[in-house]
Amino acid sequence: MSRPSPGPALTSAGRVSPCVHRLSVTAFRNYESARIETEAPAVVLTGPNGAGKTNLLEAVSFLTPGRGLRRARISEVGRAGPDGNNANWAVAAEVDGLEGTVSVGTGRDPGPEGDGRAGGEKRLVRIDGAPAKSQSALADHLAVSWLTPQMDRLFIEGASNRRRFLDRLVYTFDPEHAGRVNAYTHALRERARLLKNGTRDRAWFAALEESIAEKAVAIAAARTGLVARLNMETETGSGPFPGAELMLEGEVEADIQIRPALAVEDGLKARLEAGRRMDGGEPAPVPGPHRSDLAVRHIPKDMMAPHCSTGEQKALLIAIVLGHARLGAQETGAVPVLLLDEVAAHLDSGRRSALYDILLALGGQVWMTGTDRALFASLEGAGQFFAVEDGAVRAD
Ligand SMILES: Nc1ncnc2c1ncn2[C@@H]1O[C@H](COP(=O)(O)OP(=O)(O)OP(=O)(O)O)[C@@H](O)[C@H]1O
Incomplete structure (x- = not known):
């Protein structure tokens, strides 16, 4: 052997x-x-x-x-x-x-x-x-990067798998991204738990919300950066695998394109504080990268991925994974x-x-x-x- x-x-x-x-x-x-x-x-x-x-x-x-x-x-x-x-x-x-x-x-x-x-x-x-x-x-x-048969439905099932897919792509270039996403998810859960328990400790909330806002902006920036660089690789396609355009759909991701990161962070903190509803009312939904989505366009057909055939969706996924591997070769060797x-x-x-x-x-x-x-x-x-x-x- x-x-x-x-x-x-x-x-x-x-x-x-x-x-x-x-x-x-x-x-x-x-x-x-x-x-x-x-x-x-x-x-x-x-x-x-x-x-x-x-x-x-x-x-x-x-x-x-x-x-x-x-x-x-x-x-x-x-x-x-x-x-x-x-x-x-x-x-x-x-x-x-x-x-x-x-x-x-x-x-x-x-x-x-x-x-x-x-x-x-x-x-x-x-x-x-x-x-x-x-x-x-x-x-x-x-x-490592992978493609499995379970990912065949990536474009048509829920957004959480697409977010995870994207975060894994980011992670190859930026290993701290995983820790950032974990810390963000943990802080969101902790805040939701405090709200449910009726905790009134404002300092505790403020610390959590500061962490949420900071991580939200960092996650959005890492995703946006990767998508922009990856598109340069995927838009041309790879042999018979079609050109793919990746688009991030998310409030924070969009916001950081037009405003300084610190302003976005402050805006998020203010919204989180205003949305606490410590009077027992239903807390406002939290905006942030845990709600974002990744949309993909089949460039030659000018068609969004969920409308493509099963085989075309698979070809798009292969094109993205190959483009991502090429990006790795270029950026990190x-x-x-x-x-x-x-x-x-x-x-x-x-x-x-x-x-x-x-x-x-x-x-x-x-x-x-x-x-x-x-x-x-x-x-x-x-x-x-x-x-x-x-x-x-x-x-x-
Ligand atoms: N914890 C476990 N302990 C023992 N066997 C397990 C465990 N988890 C999975 N298996 C067995 O591993 C086998 C599946 O292996 P695997 O998914 O690698 O197959 P495969 O060769 O890729 O098959 P396919 O071509 O069907 O995808 C199954 O028989 C499953 O029952």
């Missing part, structure tokens, strides 16, 4: 793009344990439905901060035992990362009892064997590792080979899954193939 590593992938900018070289999983989903050596720029996992292909992509996604590509609870990821309990799982890899080659390990904190019950939802991270203070340390080494789950199956053969050519030219590492090896025929020679079956994986 192992071949000599050709070393990290170089982008056209001459910088190292992160690459996952050795991946091992323990008690992870349907795997008891598995280990693969991956050195090619294209890693292809094939096998029947339910074999464990997506689970391996999910394992790679856990090498970055957050809840992985399924947004799973940490406690549900461990292999389910006959008693119905989930084991403590671990994922480890050698990463040719943004700061050189490191060993990265992560898994569920077993807790003081070591049996997982006390660990709950906490995730531990080790970098080169040393415990990291928080998962955010992972962002120093690896960036590093292409994020791409995890493309079942993407090939939805494309005709012309689009499939065009996609593979674009991916190889990007110079980063891509992991792809599919039920049928024939879907990846034009990658023979360039890709590294693995057969996955019933929680086991072998070089193919």
Whole structure:
């Protein structure tokens, strides 16, 4: 299974793009344990439905901060035992990362009892064997971007998934964005809780509202900046994948385009204070980036994404992910590792080979899954193939 590593992938900018070289999983989903050596720029996992292909992509996604590509609870990821309990799982890899080659390990904190019950939802991270203070340390080494079949309905379902998608795109360039969004969400919830409890502590409210307003403007500015830069990449399209225009729909996002950030922040604070309704009345809805939306236009058709066909929506998503990867190469010299789950199956053969050519030219590492090896025929020679079956994986 192992071949000599050709070393990290170089982008056209001459910088190292992160690459996952050795991946091992323990008690992870349907795997008891598995280990693969991956050195090619294209890693292809094939096998029947339910074999464990997506689970391996999910394992790679856990090498970055957050809840992985399924947004799973940490406690549900461990292999389910006959008693119905989930084991403590671990994922480890050698990463040719943004700061050189490191060993990265992560898994569920077993807790003081070591049996997982006390660990709950906490995730531990080790970098080169040393415990990291928080998962955010992972962002120093690896960036990933993914497309999954669950995202096929991104343009037609609720705005929260689109906001999350956008925030992940921002996050690749600005790892502090996740902390900003978490702090904002936490402060909003805390304010809502105080209002519900009838708390009258004005100083407490003022501190929370100041934090909400400050984070709201920072989130809106980060999103607006990314969308403007990303549009330069996506408007031309990528091969057969259409030009896409991204548009942010949000009050604060619009406001910061025409007024100084501090004025927007002050305006938000004033509205939050006025909307408290400490007399027991219904508090006013809070404006802010938690209500924003991302709209996407199919440029060649001049049509908004929700009106496009399923295949056209998928092509738009691919175009955005490719544009985002190119932006990474340009701005940081590093292409994020791409995890493309079942993407090939939805494309005709012309689009499939065009996609593979674009991916190889990007110079980063891509992991792809599919039920049928024939879907990846034009990658023979360039890709590294693995057969996955019933929680086991072998070089193919
Ligand atoms: N915590 C868990 N413990 C044990 N098995 C699990 C756990 N979570 C998921 N599974 C199993 O993992 C399998 C799904 O794996 P995965 O989603 O990776 O399949 P896949 O190869 O991508 O399949 P498809 O082609 O259908 O998308 C299912 O059989 C599921 O029951």
